[in-house]
Amino acid sequence: MFDMFRNIIRNLKFGPKTRKYPFEKRPTFENARGGLKGIDAEKCIYCGICAKNCPANAIEVDRTTKEWKLNIGKCIICNICVEACPKDCIYMSKNYRKPSPTVGRNVLVIKQEPKEEQAEAVED
Ligand code: SF4
């Protein structure tokens, strides 16, 4: 009985220790691994090292079409690809993704836009 009153007085003074989830969400920690955000398509050299090191086979890299593909459903958010990338162009987000009901929406495709041809024909 005495413990209960002590708790009531403490809660009235300092507020409850719990949150009213989902209305009040805890901010994610600074170094949390929420999921892969993607790559910087301009910095990427499409070497495929990230795909070779991925333990879940979640990444596909096509060097010829300059396309980088991530199957988010397969990714176990281990961070190995981020550490292995020689160009530091894969980014991890601290925010967690919402679950997706379909497989197709679980694939993130990033493609480098072809650069405009700057060379012009020179006439003699
Ligand atoms: S390791 Fe980095 S540079 Fe190489 S393909 Fe992956 S993201 Fe691009």
Ligand code: SF4
């Ligand atoms: S975080 Fe891990 S599982 Fe996800 S794509 Fe990178 S290496 Fe693969």
